[in-house]
Amino acid sequence: MAAIEWIRFLAGAALLISGLAIFIIEMVGVFRFHYVLNRMHAAAMGDTLGIGFCLLGLILMNGFTFTSLKLLLVIVFLWFSSPVSSHLIARLEVTTNEDEEAHYRILSLDGEEESGAKESK
Numbered sequence: 001m002a003a004i005e006w007i008r009f010l011a012g013a014a015l016l017i018s019g020l021a022i023f024i025i026e027m028v029g030v031f032r033f034h035y036v037l038n039r040m041h042a043a044a045m046g047d048t049l050g051i052g053f054c055l056l057g058l059i060l061m062n063g064f065t066f067t068s069l070k071l072l073l074v075i076v077f078l079w080f081s082s083p084v085s086s087h088l089i090a091r092l093e094v095t096t097n098e099d100e101e102a103h104y105r106i107l108s109l110d111g112e113e114e115s116g117a118k119e120s121k
Contacts, residue, residue: 008060008061008063009061011057011060012057012058012059012060012061013057013061014057015053015054015056015057015060016053016054016057016058016061018053019049019050019051019052019053019054019057020050020054022046022049022050022053023046023050025046026042026043026045026046026047026050027046029042029043029046030042030043030046036093037090037093037094040086040089040090040093041086041090043086044082044083044086047078047082048078048079048082048083051075051078052075052078052079055071055072055074055075056075058071059071059072
């Protein structure tokens with residue numbers, strides 16, 4: 001029985017360490033990127049994956065109890081809410097950005113390329 005507990009502990013510790021590594025990579029991405037949408041993408045993906053790994057590690061370390069069920073529900077909630085909130089913030093940035101020509105270009109369906117939202121219909 002002690003061997004199973006050690007395996008469970010080591011697997012949980014590995015998930016916690018990998019979640020921490022993802023958070024560190026996320027921080028580097030947030031500080032390294034210059035455009036706000038790139039920063040937000042790095043932060044959103046890192047948060048979702050990092051929190052998921054950390055909480056899965058805690059579930060493994062805790063065992064399968066009612067607390068583990070609650071942690072699993074937190075993972076499900078974060079996996080639904082984080083991408084949605086990131087998408088809404090990105091749409092707000094795109095619609096309120098005054099200097100869009102420096103960051104992206106708009107492609108229309110007929111294949112013509114426009115250089116910013118000011119020239120769109």
